[in-house]
Every structure is written in C-alpha cells, then in structure tokens.
Amino acid sequence: MTPAVSFDAVTIRLPTSDGGALTVATNLSLDIAEGHFVAIVGPSGCGKSTLLNLAAGLLFAPEGKVRIFGDELGGINQHAAYLFQQDALLPWRTIIDNVLLGPLIRGRSHAEAEPEARHWLQRVGLAGFEMQFPHQLSGGMRKRAALAQSWIVDPRILLMDEPFSALDVQTRQIMETELLGLWAETRKTVLFVTHDLEEAIALADEVVVLSARPARIKGVYPVDLPRPRDVAEIRMIPEFNTLYNKIWADLRVEVGAAAHG
C-alpha cells in the first residue's frame, strides 16, 4: 500500500540568525502508513517540527522528496490539516467564524457552512461558545476550537505539532482522550510531534525516535496497547511501562547528546 506520507532521503537545512544554514537532518527516510497514528519524539532541536512542516508543504527540502499518497509534494499539502503548538485561531473572528473558515475558503457559503461548524463545535464540547472571540476562551477551549477548525474540512492526514504542550496536565489528558475519540471514528493518518514520550506512547500506534542533530531515525517502535484507550489509565498498565523503559533507553542517549552537543 502506498504510504500516506513518505520522506525519501530528505535533507533539512534551516537558516540561522547569522545568515548561514544549519543542517538539521541528512538523508532521512520515513514512511507513514495510511490510517496510522504515528508519534515522533526526539530531543529538542532535532527537527521534529521541521519534518512536520515538510509534510505540510510549508517548507521544502533542498534534497530528497516528500510524497503524499505517492505524489510528490510541490506546494501546500492538500490532504492535510495542521494543529499548531501556538494559538492559530484568527483573533478577530468569532469561534464559529474560525471553524467555518476552511469550508469558506473552499468556496462554500457562510450559510452553508454554518450548521456544519455548529455540529463540529458541539462535537468538541464548545456548543454555546459560537459567538465568543478566541481570547474569551481558555487555552484548552481554544485547542478544541482549533481541532474543530482542522477536522471540519475532513483531511486525510492530520499534522500535530505538540498541540497540547501549553496546557495544564489535567486539561491535556482530557484533550488527548478526546482526540483519540475523534480519531477512532475516522482513522485518519496522524503525525503527532511531541517531546513527551508518555504522551507519544499513550496516543500512538507507532513511536518514531529521532536522534540528536543531525537527525536520523533512531528507532521505530510499534505500540501494541489495546484501544480504545484512556490516556490516564493506560499509563498504569505494565506493558506501558515496559515499552516506556525500552524507548526511553534509546531516547535518553539522544537527549544527552543534544544537551551536551
């Protein structure tokens, strides 16, 4: 089967503040199978987010290819939605106007898109907050709205860049569980970047560990934990711990290398 996302020997270079270029990864290859929830972990600065931006088409690799369902990516990825780490709702649009922006951009009328947006807001538990502006909502609620905004366009691939890292622990676990709930209904392909190994194991089918710069694939670990999962409870089962220790043994070397290099 054609992978949903395929990185084929990509090189990632980022411009530095002094005008040079920093090589973040060379010759990196990775396939993401369709319908899989894949978490990418690695030490900070190893290029996890950059990898996601490549898959989104927001960045381009100077060498190597990114393929989406077999087609080489030449612009913005048409099949993907992106959930950002930072707040990305338009602050001057109400919550419902933010959610229906995707359909609006795709040429639907405001009136057509509105019931659907209401439906999505209900699904993420934001019914009644349609006419609020983003700043009037809590951080967790803004994330819910952002989820609705990205899911309403029914993307085949979801790219998530540490989406819940700014939330407090409780809110975060609730959001993770809800994300899994939504995901279970549709089984979209998910690329989830995080620096939190527990979060990665709790959510994903597969955990990809990246090495310190220059990033290589250090290991790919299948997560054979039962679904549906409750992210708070799954941390208690022994298999979770075994897996955690196994991956952490790999990851800690890289985190150490990143911290000292």
Place this chain on the structure above:
Amino acid sequence: MADPVTVATATTRREAGRPVILAMQVGFFVLSMVGWELMSSTGLLDVFFFSKPSLIAVRMWDWLSSGFIYEHLFTTLIEALLAFIIGTVLGVIFGLTFARVRLLAAVFNPYIRVFNALPRVILAPIFLLWFGLGIASKVALGVTLVFMVVFFNTYQGIREVNPVLLNNVRMLQASQRQLLRYVYLPSAMTWIFSSLHTSIGFALVAAVVGEYLGSARGVGFVVAQAEGVFDTTGVFAGLILTSVVVLGIDLLIERLENYLLRWRPGG
C-alpha cells in the same frame, strides 16, 4: 497569613470616585471661566486681545441661532471627511503593496522618510496654487497628512502578521487573495483603527489650516475673517467651536473603535 494592617491599607486606600472627579473637572472649568471673565471686566486683561467668556458665548449663540456657522462647519467637515477617506484608501493600497513587494519598499524607503520628515502643513501654499481656493486644496493637504499615518500603519500591520496565523490559513488551502482577505487585511485593520484618532485629527487640522490660508468658506475662513478685523471674540468662538466638534467626533470614533476591536483581549 497576610498582615491585617497591610490588607486594610490596601483596600481602604482612598481613590476619588467618578462623581468626585467629574465635580472637580466642572469646578475647574467654572473657576477658570469666572476668573477670565473677572480679569477681563476689571481691566486686568485687555478685552481687545483676550475678549471675555460671556462675549464668546453670545457670539457662538449668535452663529448657531442665526444659522451662519453651519455652512462653514459643513464645509470643513466635508473637507476633512474627503481627506480622511481618500487618504485612508491610498494609504492602505500603498502600504499593502509596499509590504508585499520588498523591492518597492527598498527602493522608495529614503524618499518616504524624507516625505515623512517634511512638515507637511508647509505644502498648503503649493496646494492652494495648484488646486485653487475651493475645497480641493484642503482635501489635498489632508490627504497627504492622513496618507502617511495610514500608510505606515498598514505597512507595519502587514509586515507583523503573526506567521502562525498565516500558516494556519495557508493549511486551510487559502489562495494568495484569500490570505489577503482573511489574514493580512484584518491584521492591518487593527493597526489602522488604532490610528483613527490621529488620522481624523490630521484631516481636520489640514482643513482648518487650508481654509485659514485661503478660502471663501469653512471654520478656518471664519477665524481668518475675524482676525482680519481684530475681532478676538470671533477668533476664540471659532477656536472653541472647532474643539467641540473635534471632541464630538473623537468620542464617536472611540465608540466605533471599541466595537470594531472588541475581539481584543481586555478591549
């Protein structure tokens, strides 16, 4: 536990309430008017140069009740409004273009700086020569003032668009035109709205100054006429009338601004 004494001082520290402040504000006004009136009546101030509040009030009442002033006020406001609209539209268009086309900004940067450094009121005589004594010369002057304010704010607004918002809307498959419509323009609008006070004020200044220098109508013309016959009362009446009108417009703008920028935190 908090020290009860500190808590007490923190919560009972006296702050004058709104009615008290208002009473003091009115008191100050009454006191200064009465003082002025008395000084003028007793000859401490020369009435010829300083007039008297009572005379000014009577004059303003005359203007308003006879209907003499409305035509002039209307002219001034129309000039200011036209200058404001044209200046804003041009400022947005140019600000947008310069922010999106780096080469233009780079090439014209020194010229814009020079033009901005120029005290633009000095252009009034030139505009009078070019556009005559009618409203066109005043509008032209106002446009140059408003344009610069709006231009800089638009430019800044577009350049400082949050890249995350931009990427988010790009991921929703927005075209360049849609990015402009949904991200760039609203982002710039917040900057433009916050400069409304300045640009409307500038438009009115330009109108009055232009009229003062040469015209047959407008508040500036009325003031110039009064000055020509050493009618200090008329000059003051014109001045105060203009201030009141500007104040009224300012309050309206503040309301509009609060409404349009209601999405802002704490706004």
